Amino acid sequence: MDFKEQILEGIPTELPALKPYPSNANRAPKRKDILSIEEKQLAIRNALRYFPKQWHEELAKEFAQELKTYGRIYMHRFKPTYKMYARPIDEYPAKCKQAAAIMLMINNNLDNTVAQHPEELITYGGNGAVFQNWAQYLLTMQYLSMMTDEQTLHMYSGHPMGLFPSSKNAPRVVVTNGMMIPNYSTPNDWEKFNALGVTQYGQMTAGSFMYIGPQGIVHGTTITVMNAFRKILTEGESPAGKIFLTAGLGGMSGAQPKAGNIAGCITICAEVNPKAATKRFEQGWVDVLIDNIDSLVLRVKEAKEKNEVVSIAFIGNIVDVWERFDVEDIFIHLGSDQTSLHIPWTGGYYPVGISYEESNRLISEDPEAFKEKVQASLRRHAAAINKHNSKGTYFFDYGNAFLLEASRAGADIMAENKIDFKYASYVQDILGPMCFDYGFGPFRWVCTSGNPADLDKTDQIAMDVLEKMIAQSPKEIQLQMQDNIIWIKDAKKNKLVVGSQARILYADAEGRFKIADAFNKAVAAGEIGAIVIGRDHHDVSGTDSPYRETSNIYDGSKFTADMAIHNVIGDSFRGATWVSIHNGGGVGWGEVINGGFGMFLDGTEAAAERLKSMIFYDVNNGIARRSWARNEEALFAIKREMERTPSLKVTLPNLVDDNILKNLF
């Protein structure tokens, strides 16, 4: 059967043969054995719901074995045999093009060259799933192939509940991932209910079919590093020859040296795992590889002297670097950390003083001793950073829970008020006030023709739009506009595409609309094929996350999730082609609610109308909330938007004089 026939068939009519896992596959870790015997029976009963009765006896044994071996039932036998990648849109069997575009995006998220653990349907982040099992994939693709533009597919954590009648203006797909009753939202609840087959961790763009490879993280990191330098340098001063010290060359952290090079500084990135460091070096994401601290010191002194722009990977522990640079009196301008401290006890953070191999032994043989070593290391790590900070280093937390875990370990990391940390997070200091509060966020698009020439044309269109806009932009957002013009000019040269022909660009409400509108017109004129637009969930309005996206909200509302919920509802009736809302993503299950959308631009008037209405709300919802929280930059942005758009009326806060509050209690 060819690709189209397999899609149309859905669950095969004949039981496919059992197949081995490919020997070179990057497999997901074995999950926790958390279910009781009764619950395991329930998990099998749940899994068998997808298949005819005559297969149950055989499949029951197989699924029980999968559950035992992997901690989950992936139904690997049902993984299709065709090559998984974002095919040109016309190759998808579909009655409506919107549905075909969604199929393309799903295939991209499961592409072997894009996905982290493709056999387990995991796109990124270790557990960011597109589906829980292959039956869900097969059924979803079949539903999409048969749907009309007056039906909507409702998906519960990867499970396609079915096609429901709707209308042309309704979303074609509504996705929820991991939505739980709040009291059942701890990490162990995820383990249990995911093993039962009733929920999944959709991360951000994994479960919403909007992942576009490492390009997204490179751009976000570049924006952060560039703006961090702006905070500490005088106007016109160049980052060349100035040091950015950080750790981690893994999945997302591996973008740091590339971002440092684009920002134009000296990046030193420590990585304990030689394989991870060598991989990034071989990929060309870091310029120099050094495994000896004396050589590192010499090379860094040379780079400083020559005012170089260079990225250096140091194979070793980050704590050693912070401490040695203190002894050598090497001034660090910018410091951060991207070790995986959101999972500190299972290999996310390697303690100083013991080898990488010894750490791995302790993790499995003596987890308590390992935990003590991690905490002692974090105390030393923080103490070394504090020493540099007293000399003038600017340190920021990069959303990896460094400050949180260091504080739990008893490190000297709390501010004088004993509530806040000594250092701010990248959203509090940088992305929040400089980008999100003005509406700038990770807008992205995918060329559904799969033709690289289309991507070149869209880059050019986006650049033309931004260059026209910058002439009219107020001084408050000139830098953001400039950064993105430079980014889009160099995007092709930086070779960022992995998987679908996609591009990311930070833009505000006006920029996102104008760029997308110009795309739609180019599609209508036959200059390019149809375009999908969307964004990362890590954005202005889509995500409520008190320690990350909304960490710069100071009116107490950062622990609420109203904004994210309004966003998904608001986008869905304003014309999004698909919408999604997730629990978890980035910082963990129960710690964040995040949502996103996808929109198909086919060059029609109807698409232009939907675009105008939805993009406007998708960005300004968050600015309104941020301005109500008294964020100065958001107040500026929403007032400007109200002048531009007379039908927008937002409640503005009255600011209270501190003196009035002083002696009240």
Ligand SMILES: NC(=O)c1ccc[n+]([C@@H]2O[C@H](COP(=O)([O-])OP(=O)(O)OC[C@H]3O[C@@H](n4cnc5c(N)ncnc54)[C@H](O)[C@@H]3O)[C@@H](O)[C@H]2O)c1
């Ligand atoms: N907020 C954001 O936008 C953002 C962006 C990127 C990453 N992050 C966070 O950063 C963290 C890293 O993400 P990732 O995908 O790169 O994870 P990862 O696990 O793939 O990479 C982390 C790397 O750190 C290395 N490491 C651990 N301890 C070390 C030590 N003491 N010294 C030197 N190296 C050490 C590990 O070997 C690993 O390769 C995560 O917590 C993630 O959530 C946040």
